[in-house]
Amino acid sequence: MNSPALQQKTPQVIAIASGKGGVGKTSVTANLAVALAARGHRVMLFDADLGLANAQLALGCRAEFNFSDVIAGLKTLPEIIVTTRQGVRLVPGASGIREMASLDAISSAAIVQAFSTLEEEVDFFIIDSAAGISESVLTFLGAAQRRFVVLCDEPSSIADAYALIKVMALEGSTDEIYLLPNMVETQAAGFTLFQRVRDVCARFLGVSVGHIHSVTADAHMVDASRARQTLLEFAPGGNGARDIRALAVAVEELAPLALASGGLQFFFERINRRGQVPA
Ligand SMILES: Nc1ncnc2c1ncn2[C@@H]1O[C@H](COP(=O)(O)OP(=O)(O)O)[C@@H](O)[C@H]1O
Numbered sequence: 001m002n003s004p005a006l007q008q009k010t011p012q013v014i015a016i017a018s019g020k021g022g023v024g025k026t027s028v029t030a031n032l033a034v035a036l037a038a039r040g041h042r043v044m045l046f047d048a049d050l051g052l053a054n055a056q057l058a059l060g061c062r063a064e065f066n067f068s069d070v071i072a073g074l075k076t077l078p079e080i081i082v083t084t085r086q087g088v089r090l091v092p093g094a095s096g097i098r099e100m101a102s103l104d105a106i107s108s109a110a111i112v113q114a115f116s117t118l119e120e121e122v123d124f125f126i127i128d129s130a131a132g133i134s135e136s137v138l139t140f141l142g143a144a145q146r147r148f149v150v151l152c153d154e155p156s157s158i159a160d161a162y163a164l165i166k167v168m169a170l171e172g173s174t175d176e177i178y179l180l181p182n183m184v185e186t187q188a189a190g191f192t193l194f195q196r197v198r199d200v201c202a203r204f205l206g207v208s209v210g211h212i213h214s215v216t217a218d219a220h221m222v223d224a225s226r227a228r229q230t231l232l233e234f235a236p237g238g239n240g241a242r243d244i245r246a247l248a249v250a251v252e253e254l255a256p257l258a259l260a261s262g263g264l265q266f267f268f269e270r271i272n273r274r275g276q277v278p279a
């Protein structure tokens with residue numbers, strides 16, 4: 001773990017998914033990005049969930065272009081990246097892996113190259129993936145080094161988180177899965193929720209999942225998003241902001257992973273490789 005190779009800086013790539021929508025994935029992702037940036041990390045957020053309440057809104061910024069424009073050859077990667085007022089660099093994503101898969105070898109190599117030039121400027125590359133278990137979500141999850149599954153303590157969210165982990169198991173991407181309970185009453189309740197899902201995953205899937213940190217329900221969250229602010233800006237003294245800051249510390253404390261498995265170049269290469277597999 002202390003080998004010199006691991007000391008070398010490479011972005012830690014984390015994909016955040018949920019199975020079910022509406023569990024607070026985008027809110028938690030945007031706030032986590034801001035909290036990590038506030039701790040002095042260089043954070044890039046790839047918004048692969050271009051739904052209605054997306055990362056742009058959560059961060060209170062507006063991006064004119066997105067990754068589709070890069071794929072179409074209309075813009076370069078630096079031209080679409082927006083730096084938010086909280087110091088997060090946002091890459092508005094393309095609407096699906098289909099678009100990425102439609103790239104020819106030359107343009108996909110160009111995109112891998114474009115991202116690899118950012119390699120040294122990024123500490124955390126965080127992907128807010130779309131809800132559901134689509135091809136695109138699975139591709140992002142499979143290509144990332146770490147996968148966080150956001151869930152709430154309600155039957156449909158638990159079932160969908162389990163279903164997502166099951167599909168990940170079938171795909172063989174079972175290492176470095178962490179549960180991130182959100183909107184729970186207390187940290188203890190979040191941990192209990194984690195334990196329940198962890199036990200079921202171990203028993204029926206043979207998959208071991210970790211717990212990263214829980215985020216408790218904070219009534220300010222809805223007002224914050226209405227005000228186009230992150231919770232950290234809107235109610236920094238509240239329980240939600242406290243949990244998010246602790247989550248950022250927990251993320252920071254995860255052991256750095258092997259250089260060979262990390263970085264943006266590897267991430268996009270893995271995506272392209274999968275994109276080329278016939279459906
Ligand atoms: N910890 C929390 N406490 C209270 N409300 C929350 C919390 N996290 C998210 N929300 C609210 O839940 C709703 C769904 O959040 P969102 O981030 O859009 O979910 P997703 O990306 O999973 O669809 C939003 O109204 C958001 O403000």
Ligand SMILES: [Mg+2]
Pocket residue numbers: 025026027049051053054
């Ligand atoms: Mg979302």
